[in-house]
Amino acid sequence: MPSEYETDAAAQSDGIHSLPANAQELYQTLTREGAAWRGTAAPEIERIRQRLNAQAALLSAEQPADDAPTTRRIAQPLVTVSAPSGYEEHMPQRPTAAPHQRAAGLRRWITTGVTLALIAGFVGALALTHRLSNAPQKGVTGVTGVNGDTGNKPTGWVSLSKLDYATTFSANDTPAIAPSDHNVVYETMAQGLQEHAPASMSATRDGGKTWRTLALPLQADHIGYAGISVSPINPQVIFLSLIDTVSADCPANRLESMGEGAGSFCRLEYTSVNGGASWSAANLPLANGVAGLLTTNVNSAGPIVSNSASAQGQRLLSSFMCFNFGCTRLVSSADGGVTWSFADQQMLAGGAKNVCDYTASATSATVYATTAAGQCGYGVQNTLWVSHDAGANWTKVGDLATTNERGMVMGQDSATGASLLYMGLPRTTAMSKDKMGDPFPVISQSPSDVLVSVDGGQTWQHAPTRGIPAGHSVYFQIGPLGTLRDGSVLMDFIPTTSANGADADNFSGSAIYAWKPGDATWRYITSVSAEIDTLLVTPAASGQTDTFNAVLVNRSGQGTTFAFIQQVGIR
Amino acid sequence: MEYERFAPLVTPHTELMARVAAALVGASDAEDAAQEALVRAWRAWPGLRDAEATRPWLMQITVNVCRSQLRQHGLRARFDDLSESEPLSTQELAPGTVDHVNALDLRRAIVALDDDMRVVIALRFYAGMDSTEIGELLGIAPATIRGRLRRALLRLRQTLDGAGQRATPAHTTTSRKDA
Numbered sequence: 108m109p110s111e112y113e114t115d116a117a118a119q120s121d122g123i124h125s126l127p128a129n130a131q132e133l134y135q136t137l138t139r140e141g142a143a144w145r146g147t148a149a150p151e152i153e154r155i156r157q158r159l160n161a162q163a164a165l166l167s168a169e170q171p172a173d174d175a176p177t178t179r180r181i182a183q184p185l186v187t188v189s190a191p192s193g194y195e196e197h198m199p200q201r202p203t204a205a206p207h208q209r210a211a212g213l214r215r216w217i218t219t220g221v222t223l224a225l226i227a228g229f230v231g232a233l234a235l236t237h238r239l240s241n242a243p244q245k246g247v248t249g250v251t252g253v254n255g256d257t258g259n260k261p262t263g264w265v266s267l268s269k270l271d272y273a274t275t276f277s278a279n280d281t282p283a284i285a286p287s288d289h290n291v292v293y294e295t296m297a298q299g300l301q302e303h304a305p306a307s308m309s310a311t312r313d314g315g316k317t318w319r320t321l322a323l324p325l326q327a328d329h330i331g332y333a334g335i336s337v338s339p340i341n342p343q344v345i346f347l348s349l350i351d352t353v354s355a356d357c358p359a360n361r362l363e364s365m366g367e368g369a370g371s372f373c374r375l376e377y378t379s380v381n382g383g384a385s386w387s388a389a390n391l392p393l394a395n396g397v398a399g400l401l402t403t404n405v406n407s408a409g410p411i412v413s414n415s416a417s418a419q420g421q422r423l424l425s426s427f428m429c430f431n432f433g434c435t436r437l438v439s440s441a442d443g444g445v446t447w448s449f450a451d452q453q454m455l456a457g458g459a460k461n462v463c464d465y466t467a468s469a470t471s472a473t474v475y476a477t478t479a480a481g482q483c484g485y486g487v488q489n490t491l492w493v494s495h496d497a498g499a500n501w502t503k504v505g506d507l508a509t510t511n512e513r514g515m516v517m518g519q520d521s522a523t524g525a526s527l528l529y530m531g532l533p534r535t536t537a538m539s540k541d542k543m544g545d546p547f548p549v550i551s552q553s554p555s556d557v558l559v560s561v562d563g564g565q566t567w568q569h570a571p572t573r574g575i576p577a578g579h580s581v582y583f584q585i586g587p588l589g590t591l592r593d594g595s596v597l598m599d600f601i602p603t604t605s606a607n608g609a610d611a612d613n614f615s616g617s618a619i620y621a622w623k624p625g626d627a628t629w630r631y632i633t634s635v636s637a638e639i640d641t642l643l644v645t646p647a648a649s650g651q652t653d654t655f656n657a658v659l660v661n662r663s664g665q666g667t668t669f670a671f672i673q674q675v676g677i678r
Numbered sequence: 679m680e681y682e683r684f685a686p687l688v689t690p691h692t693e694l695m696a697r698v699a700a701a702l703v704g705a706s707d708a709e710d711a712a713q714e715a716l717v718r719a720w721r722a723w724p725g726l727r728d729a730e731a732t733r734p735w736l737m738q739i740t741v742n743v744c745r746s747q748l749r750q751h752g753l754r755a756r757f758d759d760l761s762e763s764e765p766l767s768t769q770e771l772a773p774g775t776v777d778h779v780n781a782l783d784l785r786r787a788i789v790a791l792d793d794d795m796r797v798v799i800a801l802r803f804y805a806g807m808d809s810t811e812i813g814e815l816l817g818i819a820p821a822t823i824r825g826r827l828r829r830a831l832l833r834l835r836q837t838l839d840g841a842g843q844r845a846t847p848a849h850t851t852t853s854r855k856d857a
Contacts, residue, residue, distance in 0.1 A: 121802075121809060122824050123831070130831045133838070137831075140784070141803030145697070151705045155696035158709065159716055160689045166720045167685035576686040576729070602690060618686050631682040 164616045164634035165264075264635070264657075264672040282658050282671065283335045285342035286643055289656045290314040292671065293321075293345055293383070295333035306330035308347075310383060315671055324377045324386035329353040331372065338423065343382040344444050346389065349375045363431055374430075378444060390446040392438060394429040422497050424450065424467055424474065435483055437462040437476055439498050450498030454478050457503060463489055466515045468526065472497040475504075475528060475564065477512055486510050486535075486548050491564050504564040509534055511550045514586020520561075520594040520623060527624065528560045529596040530567075531586045552580030557587070557598055559624050570596075574628030575620060578603050582617060589644035591677065592653050595621035597632065599639060633674055635659055644677075653677040679726045687732045688719065694733070694805075695740050698815075701804035702744035702797065711747050715740040737815040741797065748793075787837040795830035802827055 118124065123134045285291035290313055297306035305327035309318045323330060324347065331352040338344035350372050351357055357373030364371050376389040427438040427447070439450040451462050459478030467474040474497060477489040489512050491504040513531030520527055533550035540546055550556075557570040580603045588597040601617040616636040620629040633655070641658040655677055659670045679687075695715060700708035719739050726735055788799055801812045802823075809827065813820040 117808065120824075121827055123828070126828055126831060127835070129839075130828075130835045133831055133835050136784070137799070137803040141806060144804050145806055148697075148700050148705050151708070152693065152696045152700055155700070155709045155712055156693045159692035159695060159712055160685075162713060162716055163685040163688045163692065163720075166716070167682055576683070576690075578690045579686060600686075616685070616689070631680070631686065633682075634685045 160616050161636035164618075164636040167618075167631075167634045264633070264674045282641075283337050283345075284641060284643055284656055284658065284671075285337040286339040286645075288342040289643065289645075289654075289673070291337070291342040291382075293335045293337060295335045295347070297330050297333040297350075304328060306333050308333060308335065308383065321383035322386075323347075323349075325349055325351055325356065325375070326353075329356060338444050340423075341380075341443060343380060345379050345383060346444065347377045347379070347386070349377065351375055361430065380443075380445070392427070392436075392447055392449050394427075394434055394436060394449075424465065424498070426462070426465070435461045435463065437465055437498065450474075450494075451476065451478075451501075453501040454492050454503075457492075457501070459490065459492075463487075464512060464515060466517050466528070467497075468517045468519075471495070471526070473517070473526065474498050475515060475517065476501070477507065477515070486546070493563055507532060508567070511535060511548055511583075513550075513583040516587040516590055516596060518590030518594040518596060518623070521592060522594075525561050525594075525624075526563075527590070527594050527596075528564055529587050529590070530558050530560075531581070531583050531598075532556055532558050532567075533581075533583050550583060552583065552603065554581050554598065554600075554620075554622075554629060556583075557581065557596065557622070559596070561624060568624065570622050571626070571628055574622075574630060575600060579618070585639065588619060588639070588642050591621055591632075591644065592651075593623065595623040595626075595630075597621050597642075597644065598629075632677060637670065679723050679729070681720075681723060683729070684720060684723055687729055688716070688736065691733050691736050692716075695736060698737060698740050698801065698805050698807075699744055701800040702741065703747050707747065711744050712740065714747075715743040718743065734814050734817075738817065741815060745793065745797070783838055784834070787834045790837060791830055791833060795826055795833060798823055798826045799830050799834075 117138070118131070118134055121134075123131055126134070282292050282294040285293075291311070292315060293308065293310045295306065295308045298304040306323060307327065308321040308323055310321055311318045323333070329351050330349050332348075332350035334348040336346045336348075338346070351374075352370075352372050354362060354371040354373070357371065357375075361373040361375070362371045363373060376391060377386040378389045379386050423440040423444050425438055425440075425447075427436040427449075428434075429436065436449055437451040437454075438447045440447045451459070454462065454476065458480060460481055461479050461483045463477045463479050463483035465474060465476040472495055474494045476492045476494070478492060479487045479489055481487065483489075488510050489507045491507060492501045493504055494501045507530075509532050511533045513533060515528060515530040518527040518529065519525070533552070533556040535548040536551050537549040538546055539549050553572060554575050555569040555572050558567040559570065560567045579600045582599040582601045585599055588599055590596055597619055598621075599617045600620055616634060617639070618634045619632045621632050622629045635657065637659040639657060640660040641656075643656040645654040645656070652675065655674045657672050657674075659672065692712075695712050696708060699711040699715070703711050715736070719736055722739075726732065788796060791799065797816070798812060801807045801815065802809070807815070809820045809823040812818075813823045816823070
């Protein structure tokens with residue numbers, strides 16, 4: 108409702124005071140009436156806005172055909188499966204946090220262990236995975252595939268097939284696409300630590316047309332969480348991180364407390380080399396006498412593996428979470444994921460305590476890592492290291508310029524052959540406090556805070572700001588999405604109103620832009636109308652175009668749904 | 679303008695598109711109108727040369743679509759919609775009361791305005807835009823908008839005064855001007 112002062116000022120501006128008194132009275136009535144109407148209509152207007160944004164994102168990716176219909180209606184989301192009946196009665200919704208708090212929440216998960224979700228994943232050297240299964244729930248528009256021709260520009264996103272589950276359970280993991288075969292997808296569902304409802308796992312080999320149920324290595328109703336990831340070099344090698352909620356199942360040295368007398372649980376990791384037909388306990392290194400878990404590096408572009416026979420061969424790399432969140436380390440496997448060992452001893456010997464992030468080259472044995480002298484987290488000074496022999500030996504490069512690293516990724520300039528190291532390294536613009544009262548830095552949202560180094564991290568140059576529409580900000584929370592065949596880095600951009608948290612609950616889509624050294628501007632690649640959960644970038648051979656495969660997540664009070672989509676023709 | 683820039687340039691203005699459409703054709707038809715406007719904008723996108731002009735360009739398309747829709751559906755239908763289902767404050771009022779009758783009279787009076795005046799009233803009060811914004815949207819000088827606004831108010835007042843003499847319920851002693 109406008110204040111009297113505002114109404115008077117507006118009336119003055121409109122020249123209403125020259126009107127008869129009863130017309131002025133009508134002006135005031137209409138002002139009040141209009142304000143009341145806007146308040147009542149606001150939810151409907153917001154719903155329409157989201158629909159328009161979704162449609163705009165889809166239209167951006169195609170050109171009108173001669174016979175294009177005058178009006179295109181937004182179809183319903185591809186995947187909408189309601190939560191099980193009665194679910195809402197006993198599963199509280201997690202509070203929604205602003206985007207800048209999501210990453211803080213993830214970091215808190217690593218550093219304090221208060222969150223029981225677990226993220227595990229692998230992504231190929233030619234693919235990057237972002238997993239934000241610990242991200243808060245929020246409303247996101249559904250996704251509709253748009254068919255388009257293949258040519259020198261990207262086609263629209265095409266729905267490959269619906270994924271066959273959706274849930275609002277906080278304990279579920281997201282579907283895992285096999286980086287080496289996009290038709291192979293695994294998905295798990297578990298219902299949290301308190302439910303004791305059977306977990307399940309299923310897989311598809313044909314892009315979702317048909318699904319089969321897989322047996323789990325533990326009794327299904329003992330599983331409170333099941334996170335799945337796939338080897339980037341073999342779609343049949345899968346890694347399953349479980350939380351066993353029955354303490355009697357757990358080795359004594361793996362027990363963790365749920366707190367406040369709620370009982371104990373343990374985290375267990377299993378490996379299958381035959382697509383889930385059989386399982387064996389993962390052979391993981393010990394930290395503090397207890398094995399930990401493989402995990403994605405949640406503030407990075409994701410774990411990387413090289414599948415270059417001439418370089419790192421079949422070596423896999425992953426982050427490793429020590430028992431009870433005691434540390435984060437870097438591990439590697441030389442036998443395709445059957446056995447693992449630490450690959451960070453030199454860095455620890457050089458003063459590092461935890462490995463916070465890493466990225467590896469697709470075409471050489473080079474690996475970069477950032478470390479912290481204490482716990483990894485926001486506002487922590489990270490140090491950059493480099494290894495040119497897949498982690499056997501490390502050289503300290505130096506401290507990062509800010510304490511806000513938001514992921515790094517390697518690429519190779521197809522024109523010059525130069526090795527490129529990109530990093531999201533925003534400046535601190537202010538200090539604030541998160542929902543738990545802990546201070547955290549408010550970071551810049553400028554694309555110029557995407558940095559690149561062509562000399563192994565010795566010197567850095569800033570990306571330009573040109574090419575990004577006004578009112579859009581880098582979505583640093585998910586860091587670099589990957590690189591294209593030409594070596595350009597991919598970054599996600601969202602409206603600034605979403606980026607600064609003011610519109611966090613109305614995430615209405617984002618646009619992906621690319622840039623590489625030498626380019627004066629960012630160039631638009633594609634848009635998505637929902638939150639990117641997983642983006643796999645498959646660079647094609649020379650002269651061909653790249654392919655994106657993505658899992659988009661739509662979180663709302665009605666359930667969490669996923670869309671499995673593909674876009675080809677990316678340059 | 680490249681099609682790839684459509685979403686990044688358009689999405690900052692979709693809230694206003696929705697609000698303007700809702701103010702002009704009613705919330706129940708706003709989605710159809712706004713989506714129609716969006717598709718028209720997309721088809722005409724290559725013709726937009728200046729990214730800075732995106733907002734007024736989109737708004738002009740939206741207003742044109744809404745006007746077209748009103749013409750197609752007829753003002754009578756719009757009045758029925760306005761009087762029964764629009765989220766105006768009349769819904770807070772008990773049917774048959776003086777305030778309810780007054781509010782319905784106001785709606786009737788707005789619908790009965792000339793198109794140019796009605797658009798200004800809708801955008802000024804219901805979309806919440808000032809005369810400068812409306813002028814940019816319609817491609818008309820703000821002073822002209824203010825003039826239309828004042829004329830519209832006088833016309834509404836005349837209409838309401840006439841309606842009040844016809845419609846004031848006999849069982850109430852409260853006059854319209856007291857309401």
